[in-house]
Amino acid sequence: MVIVVKAGGRALQSNMENIARNLARMSGEGIVFVHGGGDVVTEYSKKLGVTPIIVTSPSGIRSRYTDEKELEVYVMTMAGKLNKEIVSAIQRYGGKAVGLSGVDGGLLIAERKKKIIIVGEHGRKRIIPGGYTGSIRAVNASLINQLLQAGYLPVIAPLALGAEGEILNVDGDQAASWIARGIAAELLVFLSDVDGVIVDGRVAERLTASEASELAKKIGPGMNRKVALASETVLGGVKRVLITSGLGEDPLSRISTLQGTVIGE
Amino acid sequence: MVIVVKAGGRALQSNMENIARNLARMSGEGIVFVHGGGDVVTEYSKKLGVTPIIVTSPSGIRSRYTDEKELEVYVMTMAGKLNKEIVSAIQRYGGKAVGLSGVDGGLLIAERKKKIIIVGEHGRKRIIPGGYTGSIRAVNASLINQLLQAGYLPVIAPLALGAEGEILNVDGDQAASWIARGIAAELLVFLSDVDGVIVDGRVAERLTASEASELAKKIGPGMNRKVALASETVLGGVKRVLITSGLGEDPLSRISTLQGTVIGE
Numbered sequence: 001m002v003i004v005v006k007a008g009g010r011a012l013q014s015n016m017e018n019i020a021r022n023l024a025r026m027s028g029e030g031i032v033f034v035h036g037g038g039d040v041v042t043e044y045s046k047k048l049g050v051t052p053i054i055v056t057s058p059s060g061i062r063s064r065y066t067d068e069k070e071l072e073v074y075v076m077t078m079a080g081k082l083n084k085e086i087v088s089a090i091q092r093y094g095g096k097a098v099g100l101s102g103v104d105g106g107l108l109i110a111e112r113k114k115k116i117i118i119v120g121e122h123g124r125k126r127i128i129p130g131g132y133t134g135s136i137r138a139v140n141a142s143l144i145n146q147l148l149q150a151g152y153l154p155v156i157a158p159l160a161l162g163a164e165g166e167i168l169n170v171d172g173d174q175a176a177s178w179i180a181r182g183i184a185a186e187l188l189v190f191l192s193d194v195d196g197v198i199v200d201g202r203v204a205e206r207l208t209a210s211e212a213s214e215l216a217k218k219i220g221p222g223m224n225r226k227v228a229l230a231s232e233t234v235l236g237g238v239k240r241v242l243i244t245s246g247l248g249e250d251p252l253s254r255i256s257t258l259q260g261t262v263i264g265e
Numbered sequence: 266m267v268i269v270v271k272a273g274g275r276a277l278q279s280n281m282e283n284i285a286r287n288l289a290r291m292s293g294e295g296i297v298f299v300h301g302g303g304d305v306v307t308e309y310s311k312k313l314g315v316t317p318i319i320v321t322s323p324s325g326i327r328s329r330y331t332d333e334k335e336l337e338v339y340v341m342t343m344a345g346k347l348n349k350e351i352v353s354a355i356q357r358y359g360g361k362a363v364g365l366s367g368v369d370g371g372l373l374i375a376e377r378k379k380k381i382i383i384v385g386e387h388g389r390k391r392i393i394p395g396g397y398t399g400s401i402r403a404v405n406a407s408l409i410n411q412l413l414q415a416g417y418l419p420v421i422a423p424l425a426l427g428a429e430g431e432i433l434n435v436d437g438d439q440a441a442s443w444i445a446r447g448i449a450a451e452l453l454v455f456l457s458d459v460d461g462v463i464v465d466g467r468v469a470e471r472l473t474a475s476e477a478s479e480l481a482k483k484i485g486p487g488m489n490r491k492v493a494l495a496s497e498t499v500l501g502g503v504k505r506v507l508i509t510s511g512l513g514e515d516p517l518s519r520i521s522t523l524q525g526t527v528i529g530e
Contacts, residue, residue, distance in 0.1 A: 044341075047313055047314075048312055048313060049312075072346060075345050075346055075349050075350075076309075076341040076342065076345035076346045077341065077345070078345070079344065079345045079348070079349050079364075080340050080341035080342070080343070080344045080345020080346065080348075081337060081340055081341045081345065083344070083345075084340050084344050084366060084368050084424065084432055085340075085432075087368055087369055088368050088426060088430055088431065088432045089430070091368070091371060091426060091430050092429065092430025092431075093430075096370060096371070097369070097370070098365065098369045098370045098408065099344075099365075099366070099368070099369050100363065100364075100365075100369075101349060101364070103349050103352055103353050103356070103364070104349075104352055104362070104363045104364050104365075105361060105362070105363045105417055106356060106361070142415075143363070143415070143417075146411065146415050150407075150408070150411050152370055152408075159349065161353060161356060164357065165353055165354070165356050165357025165358075166353065166357075167349055167350075167353050
């Protein structure tokens with residue numbers, strides 16, 4: 001059984017050792033790990049004196065803009081610091097981990113937005129270059145499969161290669177979903193800082209892809225994107241997606257019991 | 266024919282595009298690339314406000330000490346920034362590159378100096394922990410061979426895994442030599458910023474391993490270590506080591522003509 005596990009920066013920062021120890025135990029059994037780490041990137045941007053650029057879309061959504069300096073910190077933090085810390089921790093616990101980024105071997109190919117429309121001062125619209133952010137369009141499954149077959153646990157940082165060979169920043173959850181679909185994983189696990197998808201004050205235990213897709217429209221920001229993506233992932237051929245907590249001493253024990261919210265079937 | 270090419274930070278900083286274009290052309294033909302980049306690490310240490318610690322050994326040799334903060338910058342710069350810039354450049358020119366560090370899959374295993382003796386103020390000797398620097402002791406050749414067989418060009422950053430699973434900083438030339446011996450390469454190429462080993466004002470074209478070992482005792486710092494290492498590499502089973510310039514438009518064309526200093530045979 002092939003499983004893709006994704007952990008965001010928060011679960012990793014507070015529980016890296018337990019996650020690494022659990023991963024080490026499953027190393028060589030068809031596990032792929034994808035990590036986030038946006039908060040750590042923000043921390044190092046500050047340390048390096050890179051001022052964040054916040055842009056506002058015509059529909060009012062404010063987001064962080066990735067210019068060349070911001071991308072540099074992103075690459076150093078994601079593919080350098082975090083990736084190698086996770087890889088060395090897994091190996092300290094006896095696993096065989098190989099750290100890669102989506103740039104390596106064209107593992108993830110993304111499309112960069114050439115231009116974006118932003119709303120400047122006095123509400124005036126302006127067109128600016130799209131920055132170094134991409135939407136994933138393809139995955140090189142063969143490289144991941146070769147590493148799995150050789151008994152390694154691939155640890156993947158959310159970078160991608162653009163059409164002109166440039167490095168792009170991509171969303172970690174999207175990266176995990178594309179990889180799970182690309183290698184035909186049976187399960188994609190999102191380790192978050194909550195117990196699952198909360199509906200009416202309780203964890204929703206089982207959702208079909210279409211229920212998840214409907215629910216995504218009604219729930220809070222952050223989790224809505226994860227639930228919509230889980231639905232897409234199931235429709236893309238992955239049997240189940242598990243959204244569960246990455247906290248506690250044995251966070252990956254929730255995989256065998258499917259504790260949390262299961263989307264699929 | 267399997268060839269390991271090593272380029273230091275200086276050749277890379279001044280000639281990255283040409284080196285990447287040449288590597289892309291040879292991609293899939295049994296090439297492994299090892300990079301340095303100490304100068305770039307120093308630059309980012311300054312940017313991050315990490316004060317370099319210089320220690321003096323009892324024999325009077327002054328060297329930079331790698332504490333935890335310095336190691337962090339080293340990992341971010343080497344395995345993050347430089348490694349992914351090289352990998353994306355090679356792919357922009359049509360090659361298939363996969364970036365790794367010595368930490369990944371236990372590619373390079375090193376021994377950390379537990380304690381070192383330094384000479385402090387007033388000439389007083391002190392024993393301090395050895396810092397995060399290691400001497401390489403083993404190489405995992407199978408991971409590199411698997412990537413070569415799958416048609417990839419491995420691009421390797423000089424990090425290593427210590428006995429306790431910690432990340433260590435290792436010398437790039439040493440890393441290249443160990444890798445060349447580990448995968449039984451026929452040629453190891455050191456791309457430097459000079460045309461070869463200069464003896465009596467000219468490039469020494471051919472040297473046996475024992476001539477190189479003798480010569481190493483008489484020549485200037487920097488090149489002496491490279492020549493001694495070249496001799497060791499040949500004695501370790503690599504047929505030839507080429508020390509040549511990494512500058513100019515087609516630096517890797519010097520490989521087919523063996524232009525520079527050849528140690529071996």
